[in-house]
Amino acid sequence: MSEKSDIIASIIDALTDPVLFVNTRRDISFANTAAYKLFNGYPPAAATPEMRKLLSGGLESGLRNTAVIMGKEYTVTVAALETAGESLGAIVVLREMTDIRSLEAELKEARNSCRELDMIIKSSYDGIFVIDGSGIAIKYNESYCRITGLDAAEMMGLHMREIVKRKYFSETVGLKVLETRSVATTMPTLSSGKKVLITGSPVFDENGELIRIVANVRDITELISLKSQMEEAKELAERYYSEILHLRGQQSEVDGFIFESPKMKSILSTAVKVAHTNATVLITGDSGVGKEVLARIIHNNSEYKDGPFVKINCGAIPETLLESELFGYEKGAFTSAASTGKPGLFEVATQGTVFLDEIGEIPLALQAKLLGVLQDMKFTKVGGVKPIEMKSRVITATNRDLADMIGKGQFRKDLFYRLNVVPLPVPPLxxxxxxxxxxxxxxxxxxxxxxxxxxxxxxxxxxxxxxxxxxxxxxxxxxxxxxxxxxxxxxxxxxxxxxxxxxxxxxxxxxxxxxxxxxxxxxxxxxxxxxxxxxxxxxxxxxxxxxxxxxxxxxxxxxxxxx
CATH class of the missing domain: 1.10.8.60 (Helicase, Ruva Protein; domain 3)
Incomplete structure (x- = not known):
C-alpha cells in the first residue's frame, strides 16, 4: 500500500497545476511541487491568508469557484475523498484563469471560423461535396442538390464505392483523388440528362496525410448548348468581323474634294458621271494627291453608296496572303487556315465598293485570276470549287506607270485594258x-x-x-x-x-x-x-x-x- 501511495504521490507531484490534499481538519497535509512554486517555496497553509479563507469553506466534491491567490485569479476544483463512508478530506486543484481564458478565446475563434466556413459553403452557387480521407461522404451544400438533382443526405456516411454501386454516379471524382492524391476532373452525365463538371481537390494535413477531398460541381449543360450555338454563328460572325477589321481606320470623316483648278473640275465631273455606271475606274497619280478621296466620291454617288467601302492596299499585304485576303478560303485550305474558313474582301464588300489601291503591286500570278474575276464577275475561294457571284463595284488606283511596267513584263496588258475602262489621272499639286x-x-x-x-x-x-x-x-x-x-x-x-x-x-x-x-x-x-x-x-x-x-x-x- 505504501508503494502505491508513493506512486500516486509521484504522479500528483508531476502535474503542472498546483494540487493540495486537505484533511478533515482543514489542514493541508500534502502539496505538490507546483503548489510550492506558487507560494514561492513556502507551505501553502502558512503562505497566504487566502488559502485559509479558501479552506474554511465546504469541501464537497465537485465544488468549483474562483479565488485570488498571490495576486492571480485561479479556478478552484474540489474532489472529496471517502473510504467506507468515512471522509478522508479532499483534493484541491488550482488552475490559473489566464490559461482557461486563452483556451476559451481559441475555442470561440474556432467556433466562429467553423460557422463562417459553413456560411461560405452554404452560399456558394457551385455545388460542394466533402469527403473524408478514407472516402466517406461527410458534407454537402444545397447548390449540390440543386445542380445534380440528387438527395445528398442519402449519401452521407457512404463510401464513394458504395455511391457508385448504388448508381448515383457512373464514376466519382473522389475515387480518382484517393488513387492519385492529386486534383482530378470528371464530366459525368446525370440520370436527369444534365452534364456536370466535377473537380476534386485533395486537402492534406501538416504531416502530408490526406484528410479531406473537396468536390466542386458546376452545371455545364447551358455552356455546351451556348458553345453549339456559337459554332453555328461563327461563319456569319467571321464575315462581320472581317468587315469591321478592314474598315476600321477607314471611317474617319471625308471632308470632300477641295478644288478650283479647271483640271480638277474636269476630273470630278467625270468621276460623278462614271459613278452612276458599273464601269471599272483606274485612278492614277502621285502619292498624296487624293486618289482615295476621289474613289470615295465615286462610291458615295453610286448605287452602292449604302454598302461598305472596302479599301485594300495591295502593296501592304504579303504576296503569300494576298490571294486569300482578296478571295477568302475554305476550311482546311492550307495548314494555318481557320477551321471555319474565312470570307475574302470581295465577299465582305458585297453590295458595296472594292477599292484596290496600289494595283501595280499585285504579282503576275494573281493578275491572271483578277482578270478572270473582272471579266466573269465571279470568284472562287482558295481551296474551294464553287464560284461565288461578285456583287460589288471595283475601283483601282496606282502611283506607278503601268504602261512602263507592261513593257518590262511586270504587268499584264490585258488586265491593264480591263482596268483602264475609265482613266482618271489626278495631277500633282x-x-x-x-x-x-x-x-x-x-x-x-x-x-x-x-x-x-x-x-x-x-x-x-x-x-x-x-x-x-x-x-x-x-x-x-x-x-x-x-x-x-x-x-x-x-x-x-x-x-x-x-x-x-x-x-x-x-x-x-x-x-x-x-x-x-x-x-x-x-x-x-x-x-x-x-x-x-x-x-x-x-x-x-x-x-x-x-x-x-x-x-x-x-x-x-x-x-x-x-x-
Missing amino acids: SDRRSDIFPLARHFLTKFNAKYNTNKTLSTQVIAAFEEYDWPGNVREMENLLEQLVVLAPTGQLTLDMLPEEKFAPRAKNHFSEGKRLGEILNDVERNLFRRLLDKGYSTYKIARELGISQPTVVRKINRLGLN
Whole structure:
C-alpha cells in the first residue's frame, strides 16, 4: 500500500497545476511541487491568508469557484475523498484563469471560423461535396442538390464505392483523388440528362496525410448548348468581323474634294458621271494627291453608296496572303487556315465598293485570276470549287506607270485594258496651284476646330505655299498645317514658322539679294493679290478668304498698283 501511495504521490507531484490534499481538519497535509512554486517555496497553509479563507469553506466534491491567490485569479476544483463512508478530506486543484481564458478565446475563434466556413459553403452557387480521407461522404451544400438533382443526405456516411454501386454516379471524382492524391476532373452525365463538371481537390494535413477531398460541381449543360450555338454563328460572325477589321481606320470623316483648278473640275465631273455606271475606274497619280478621296466620291454617288467601302492596299499585304485576303478560303485550305474558313474582301464588300489601291503591286500570278474575276464577275475561294457571284463595284488606283511596267513584263496588258475602262489621272499639286490656297484654308479650318484654336494664315505664308512644289502633294500640306496649328506660338502663322529645309531655298531664289524686308513683303503681297484678282475674285471675296476687311483689301490693291 505504501508503494502505491508513493506512486500516486509521484504522479500528483508531476502535474503542472498546483494540487493540495486537505484533511478533515482543514489542514493541508500534502502539496505538490507546483503548489510550492506558487507560494514561492513556502507551505501553502502558512503562505497566504487566502488559502485559509479558501479552506474554511465546504469541501464537497465537485465544488468549483474562483479565488485570488498571490495576486492571480485561479479556478478552484474540489474532489472529496471517502473510504467506507468515512471522509478522508479532499483534493484541491488550482488552475490559473489566464490559461482557461486563452483556451476559451481559441475555442470561440474556432467556433466562429467553423460557422463562417459553413456560411461560405452554404452560399456558394457551385455545388460542394466533402469527403473524408478514407472516402466517406461527410458534407454537402444545397447548390449540390440543386445542380445534380440528387438527395445528398442519402449519401452521407457512404463510401464513394458504395455511391457508385448504388448508381448515383457512373464514376466519382473522389475515387480518382484517393488513387492519385492529386486534383482530378470528371464530366459525368446525370440520370436527369444534365452534364456536370466535377473537380476534386485533395486537402492534406501538416504531416502530408490526406484528410479531406473537396468536390466542386458546376452545371455545364447551358455552356455546351451556348458553345453549339456559337459554332453555328461563327461563319456569319467571321464575315462581320472581317468587315469591321478592314474598315476600321477607314471611317474617319471625308471632308470632300477641295478644288478650283479647271483640271480638277474636269476630273470630278467625270468621276460623278462614271459613278452612276458599273464601269471599272483606274485612278492614277502621285502619292498624296487624293486618289482615295476621289474613289470615295465615286462610291458615295453610286448605287452602292449604302454598302461598305472596302479599301485594300495591295502593296501592304504579303504576296503569300494576298490571294486569300482578296478571295477568302475554305476550311482546311492550307495548314494555318481557320477551321471555319474565312470570307475574302470581295465577299465582305458585297453590295458595296472594292477599292484596290496600289494595283501595280499585285504579282503576275494573281493578275491572271483578277482578270478572270473582272471579266466573269465571279470568284472562287482558295481551296474551294464553287464560284461565288461578285456583287460589288471595283475601283483601282496606282502611283506607278503601268504602261512602263507592261513593257518590262511586270504587268499584264490585258488586265491593264480591263482596268483602264475609265482613266482618271489626278495631277500633282504643283500642276494645279490654284487649288493650293483653297486646300490650305480648308485644312486650317479643320485643325482649328480639332484643337480648339483660331489660327490664321499670313499673306506671306499663302504666297510661300503657292510657290512651293509640294512633292508630297495634299497629304504633305495637311500634315504641315496640323503641325503649324499645334506648335505655332501666336495666333497667326507667319513665314518664319515654316520648315527652313523646305521653304528657305525657294525664298532665297525668289527674292533678290539686297532687297529690304518691306520690298520683299510687298512683292509677296503683290503676287498673291494679282493671282486672286486674275481668278475673278471681288474685293469682298478676297477679304473673306484672307480674313481681313474689305477696305483693307482696297487700300492694299491701290498701294500695290493693281488697279
